[in-house]
Amino acid sequence: MVMQKKYIPVAVFFAALLVFLTHIGARATATPVFTFAEEEKAVYLTFDDGPSTVVTNRILDTLAEERVKATFFVVSDRAMTRKETLRRIAEEGHTIGVHSASHDYGKIYASEAAFLDDFEKCAETIRTVAGVAPHCYRFPGGGDHARMRELVEAKGYVVVDWNACCGDEEFPNADAETLFRRTVKTSEGKSVVVLLCHDSAPRKATAEALPRIIAYFRGQGYAFRAF
Numbered sequence: 001m002v003m004q005k006k007y008i009p010v011a012v013f014f015a016a017l018l019v020f021l022t023h024i025g026a027r028a029t030a031t032p033v034f035t036f037a038e039e040e041k042a043v044y045l046t047f048d049d050g051p052s053t054v055v056t057n058r059i060l061d062t063l064a065e066e067r068v069k070a071t072f073f074v075v076s077d078r079a080m081t082r083k084e085t086l087r088r089i090a091e092e093g094h095t096i097g098v099h100s101a102s103h104d105y106g107k108i109y110a111s112e113a114a115f116l117d118d119f120e121k122c123a124e125t126i127r128t129v130a131g132v133a134p135h136c137y138r139f140p141g142g143g144d145h146a147r148m149r150e151l152v153e154a155k156g157y158v159v160v161d162w163n164a165c166c167g168d169e170e171f172p173n174a175d176a177e178t179l180f181r182r183t184v185k186t187s188e189g190k191s192v193v194v195l196l197c198h199d200s201a202p203r204k205a206t207a208e209a210l211p212r213i214i215a216y217f218r219g220q221g222y223a224f225r226a227f
Helices: 002-006 008-029 054-066 083-091 112-130 146-154 176-187 204-219
Strands: 042-050 071-075 095-100 192-198 223-225
Touching: 042 054, 042 095, 042 204, 054 083, 054 204, 071 083, 071 112, 083 095, 083 112, 095 112, 112 146, 176 192, 176 204, 192 204, 204 223
Parallel strands: 042 071, 042 192, 042 223, 071 095
Antiparallel strands: none
């Protein structure tokens, strides 16, 4: 009995070591997920419904000049006639996310099968034309689509919502100053901002407001991030 007790501390040590190594192994092999960097102020510039020829390229010019990366949620039916613009988004290091193929809400949300068909068409266009594999998704029109979210996440995608907007969807005829002020108002008090913008025609005011939007967040100490 005395000899057996001598080995108890050793057994306990190896048992604890095994648990620790198992925990580390699980973390190393787990599927990565997106989490916001809570330790810093961060802003994610996101652009929906493009690409368009003029607006998207003006936005890309500004992003390149400011050395900022962004996320573009594209409509693949539009991208098929603007392949060079879609390729430029990828080549300049921005994230391309799935938005939809048709952007026709009635068709997209008619059934699970219709939803997945639209989703896959858009994802395939991104892979084929831009040469990148998309990993994030945004619902056309936003909203809470619990079952559809499950289907998207089951494919390994992260669903990206937003918590601030520049107002170019609500006020399509707004000028750049209005969009800038709207951006500031909706982002105030947030340590992590996911800003909703649009790069579809004819939203030239969004492109015009972008330099001021970037300057504002930079001046407030935000780091720019893409998904």
